[in-house]
Amino acid sequence: MRFGWLLVLVLATAAGNAPAQQASVHFLSRAESSAALTGAAAQGYYAQLQLAEMRAKTALPLKNLSLDEARVAAGKAYAAASEDFTDDERAALADAVESMQPVLSARAPLYARTPWCFIKVNGTIEGSLPHTRGDCIVLAEGVLQALAKAHAKGKFDHPSGVWSLLLHEQTHVLQRSNPALFAGLYTDIYGFRQVEVVPPDWLKLRRVINPDAPVVEWIYPIGKDAARRWVLPDFELSELDHPQMPADFKVVALGVHELEGRRWALDDAVMPAAQTDLESVTDYVDAFPVKGEAFHPNEIAAEMMAEIITAVRVQNPEHPLWARTRQWADGALR
Numbered sequence: 001m002r003f004g005w006l007l008v009l010v011l012a013t014a015a016g017n018a019p020a021q022q023a024s025v026h027f028l029s030r031a032e033s034s035a036a037l038t039g040a041a042a043q044g045y046y047a048q049l050q051l052a053e054m055r056a057k058t059a060l061p062l063k064n065l066s067l068d069e070a071r072v073a074a075g076k077a078y079a080a081a082s083e084d085f086t087d088d089e090r091a092a093l094a095d096a097v098e099s100m101q102p103v104l105s106a107r108a109p110l111y112a113r114t115p116w117c118f119i120k121v122n123g124t125i126e127g128s129l130p131h132t133r134g135d136c137i138v139l140a141e142g143v144l145q146a147l148a149k150a151h152a153k154g155k156f157d158h159p160s161g162v163w164s165l166l167l168h169e170q171t172h173v174l175q176r177s178n179p180a181l182f183a184g185l186y187t188d189i190y191g192f193r194q195v196e197v198v199p200p201d202w203l204k205l206r207r208v209i210n211p212d213a214p215v216v217e218w219i220y221p222i223g224k225d226a227a228r229r230w231v232l233p234d235f236e237l238s239e240l241d242h243p244q245m246p247a248d249f250k251v252v253a254l255g256v257h258e259l260e261g262r263r264w265a266l267d268d269a270v271m272p273a274a275q276t277d278l279e280s281v282t283d284y285v286d287a288f289p290v291k292g293e294a295f296h297p298n299e300i301a302a303e304m305m306a307e308i309i310t311a312v313r314v315q316n317p318e319h320p321l322w323a324r325t326r327q328w329a330d331g332a333l334r
Ligand SMILES: [Zn+2]
Pocket: 001, 002, 168, 169, 172, 212, 298, 299, 302
């Protein structure tokens, strides 16, 4: 997901003179989008969803339904949200991708040879936030209208704001198709550890699955020596009956402890009276240069890859993680 999707069009730096590979861009039709959002490959997503988060993601009341019935109803809402692109929207996205291609060929050939697939939806699902499904980037009509408007006004001359959005989302596509590649970044460079944590019921009811980070159990060490402990960054809903997305979302740091090997458990078997906002965990916040999207290694990587490849709007450029991540990117994104 990308929360800060509002576009800021700023100057891009020169991209070098490497020969650009032709970009492959595909816009799904409404029928193709419905199939992509609800077909067999998408079912794993719905199988993870709980009632309250489906209410948030579809704005449907989903009352008096079993969990399975609600998942079917949610899937139908996603299918019904599909739209056809307008010519202006296609032109804007195609130009953005084409303008980026020399930069990708020079700095991230893996991205240059990865096809671009776009799905358009109306504003009724996932809070209109840009996200991905399978190999496709899902954009809501509000985002697309803003892009088409900027494009029509000629503001795509130096479209690094659009590039950042597209590269963030395309990184999620690549994370899905190259999980082992990115796992190395998360563990060796970032310091996360992937474990197994069975969520207690109180968390299950409140958890929100990020479609771009469906594997939640990445834990992170806080504190030093004897004070060292581990936290699991997680998304929760603060309201279960009529949750709004993303207004009723909160990002928390859940305490976890090791049981045996990869099996870990939440410290709080019952819901605690107060929870820790991830933002207040300074060891965690300070560990990463990107702010606002640092709640999962997939999101940290998506932000960092977009900033590394465009070389603009780099947050906290002095942060030591940039050099180590650039070094990883130089090898991994070939
Ligand atoms: Zn994202």
